[in-house]
Amino acid sequence: MKVFLDDCRETPEGWYRVFTVEETINALNSKLVTHLSLDNDLGDGFKEGYKVLDWFEEVVYNSKDFPIPIITVHSSNAARVDYMNRAIENINKIRKQQLEREQSNEG
Numbered sequence: 001m002k003v004f005l006d007d008c009r010e011t012p013e014g015w016y017r018v019f020t021v022e023e024t025i026n027a028l029n030s031k032l033v034t035h036l037s038l039d040n041d042l043g044d045g046f047k048e049g050y051k052v053l054d055w056f057e058e059v060v061y062n063s064k065d066f067p068i069p070i071i072t073v074h075s076s077n078a079a080r081v082d083y084m085n086r087a088i089e090n091i092n093k094i095r096k097q098q099l100e101r102e103q104s105n106e107g
Contacts, residue, residue, distance in 0.1 A: 002035040003027045005049055007042045009074070021047040025055055033069045038084060040075035050080055053087035060091050064098040 004015040005024045011017040015035075018024045020042065027033055040049040059066050068091060073084045 001027065001032045003033050004037045005052065006039040009039065021049065021051045024052045028056065031067050036069045036071045038073050038075065040077045040080040040084065048080065049075065050084050050087065053084055057087060057091055057094065060094050064102070068095055
């Protein structure tokens with residue numbers, strides 16, 4: 001499943017649209033998400049999209065088996081794009097370290 005988090009952009013064909021951080025987390029918890037595209041600014045009164053990545057970093061850190069989709073950021077908020085891309089890099093780094101530890105324990 002391809003998940004697209006945004007409050008105002010048109011949903012790309014073939015993607016499942018979510019509007020909130022909570023909906024995105026629920027989709028990720030299904031463990032069926034293969035692609036995730038995130039906006040940050042979701043409107044007044046709503047959590048910002050970067051909160052998905054904050055949650056996801058913790059989940060991946062605590063579960064070496066939680067699937068990591070291909071994650072992209074399509075936000076116009078340049079400062080948050082940088083933050084979100086660093087979070088994505090950190091998620092991938094955590095998983096790499098988990099795999100390295102697992103391999104070293106096997107050998």
